[in-house]
Amino acid sequence: MSTHKVSVIGSGNWGSVTAKIAAQNAIEHPDLFDQHVRMWVHEEQVNGKNLSEIINTEHENVKYLPGIKLPENLVAVTDIVEAAKGSDLLVFNVPHQFLVRLCKQLAEHIDELKKAAAPHPLRAISCIKGLDIKPEDRQVDIPCRLVCQHLSIPCGVLSGANLAPEIANEKFSETTIAYDEMDDKFNVEEKIQNDVALRLWKKLFHRPYFHVQTIYDTVGASLAGALKNVVALASGYVDGMNWGDNAKAAIMRRGLLEMVHFANVYFPDETSPETFMKESCGVADLITSCAGGRNHRVGKEFIIRKFINNDPSVTIEQVEADLLNGQSAQGVLTAREVYELVALGKRLSNFPLFVATYEIAFSNRDVKTLPLLLDSSPRGSL
Ligand SMILES: NC(=O)C1=CN([C@@H]2O[C@H](COP(=O)(O)OP(=O)(O)OC[C@H]3O[C@@H](n4cnc5c(N)ncnc54)[C@H](O)[C@@H]3O)[C@@H](O)[C@H]2O)C=CC1
Numbered sequence: 001m002s003t004h005k006v007s008v009i010g011s012g013n014w015g016s017v018t019a020k021i022a023a024q025n026a027i028e029h030p031d032l033f034d035q036h037v038r039m040w041v042h043e044e045q046v047n048g049k050n051l052s053e054i055i056n057t058e059h060e061n062v063k064y065l066p067g068i069k070l071p072e073n074l075v076a077v078t079d080i081v082e083a084a085k086g087s088d089l090l091v092f093n094v095p096h097q098f099l100v101r102l103c104k105q106l107a108e109h110i111d112e113l114k115k116a117a118a119p120h121p122l123r124a125i126s127c128i129k130g131l132d133i134k135p136e137d138r139q140v141d142i143p144c145r146l147v148c149q150h151l152s153i154p155c156g157v158l159s160g161a162n163l164a165p166e167i168a169n170e171k172f173s174e175t176t177i178a179y180d181e182m183d184d185k186f187n188v189e190e191k192i193q194n195d196v197a198l199r200l201w202k203k204l205f206h207r208p209y210f211h212v213q214t215i216y217d218t219v220g221a222s223l224a225g226a227l228k229n230v231v232a233l234a235s236g237y238v239d240g241m242n243w244g245d246n247a248k249a250a251i252m253r254r255g256l257l258e259m260v261h262f263a264n265v266y267f268p269d270e271t272s273p274e275t276f277m278k279e280s281c282g283v284a285d286l287i288t289s290c291a292g293g294r295n296h297r298v299g300k301e302f303i304i305r306k307f308i309n310n311d312p313s314v315t316i317e318q319v320e321a322d323l324l325n326g327q328s329a330q331g332v333l334t335a336r337e338v339y340e341l342v343a344l345g346k347r348l349s350n351f352p353l354f355v356a357t358y359e360i361a362f363s364n365r366d367v368k369t370l371p372l373l374l375d376s377s378p379r380g381s382l
């Protein structure tokens with residue numbers, strides 16, 4: 001049986017860590033995986049050198065994951081089609097705003113890519129935490145479905161309480177892999193095939209320090225991962241104001257309710273509240289992201305600069321750029337996208353925390369009004 005070959009599409013902070021994990025497991029399971037894992041790099045210059053060359057010679061992503069040695073069987077490739085060709089397992093891990101463009105690039109070569117993946121079927125998984133929102137059409141979609149639609153291949157989700165810097169240092173965490181290749185009226189054969197795929201993805205990612213649990217709910221895993229970024233921004237606001245742990249718990253509670261409500265409104269009957277309550281990709285990710293992480297840091301620093309240091313000119317995008325050196329806090333974009341969606345759908349009052357988070361970041365709303373905004377929401381709507 002020929003081995004499975006893996007390509008990671010993306011090389012940011014989390015992209016590099018997931019590539020490291022896959023490359024470690026490729027070495028550990030030579031019967032199952034090809035020994036070389038490729039990682040597509042959006043090329044840029046760092047200290048006068050190409051980032052891809054630095055990764056391939058020094059085995060370190062000095063820009064997005066400094067200080068972490070990458071396995072030598074991980075190879076950086078700058079042409080996305082070349083990076084993917086010959087692999088049957090594609091791991092998508094880029095900030096969500098770039099996904100559609102990259103999918104379109106790959107879609108132009110999809111027949112070639114499928115042929116080169118043989119004898120295996122081409123399969124994908126998305127580690128992306130974000131949504132594809134078209135407010136004017138009142139439409140919202142999840143990254144794994146974009147991959148399915150553009151490339152006509154199955155795509156699952158890997159999402160969990162996974163702050164990349166901790167996992168890069170091989171500190172213990174859990175994650176959730178959701179995979180669902182089955183149609184509505186799935187038969188036994190489909191279920192068996194889906195479980196084969198789930199086991200394969202688990203083999204690729206499970207490490208002694210990175211425990212994988214598997215579920216079928218791709219929609220719940222995707223929505224929880226994207227929406228908790230907005231709640232994490234708000235929890236950063238609370239810490240910026242030094243309001244304490246009770247206030248932060250209140251934000252998390254309200255945030256969780258709105259995440260589930262969002263799922264019920266925009267994806268009725270497609271997800272289970274259990275995913276939000278029980279899985280690493282649900283409540284655990286919410287907790288870790290509200291405690292630390294980039295969205296929390298950006299939210300906190302924005303509030304300190306604007307309301308504690310009284311700088312009315314500061315923008316949240318400026319804070320993101322100042323703090324993150326090219327990395328992105330997806331909650332900033334997602335807060336805006338979610339706001340536009342619910343505003344056009346006349347649902348603002350159903351999502352008081354999401355709306356307040358947006359208005360504080362973008363509409364000059366005073367952060368001190370946050371408790372009032374939550375209090376005045378119609379309770380019955382949640
Ligand atoms: N960093 C973390 O702790 C975690 C991140 N995630 C999610 O993983 C996804 C990827 O995030 P990270 O790997 O952390 O990225 P990042 O935020 O560290 O880095 C940004 C990436 O975007 C790339 N980029 C910049 N301009 C681009 C363009 N025009 N086209 C394509 N790529 C471009 C950069 O080269 C870089 O690789 C996001 O959805 C994020 O929410 C999920 C779990 C943990």
Ligand SMILES: O=C(CO)COP(=O)(O)O
Binds near residue numbers: 160294
């Ligand atoms: O998704 C994450 C943790 O699970 C990472 O969150 P940040 O992007 O806020 O660091």
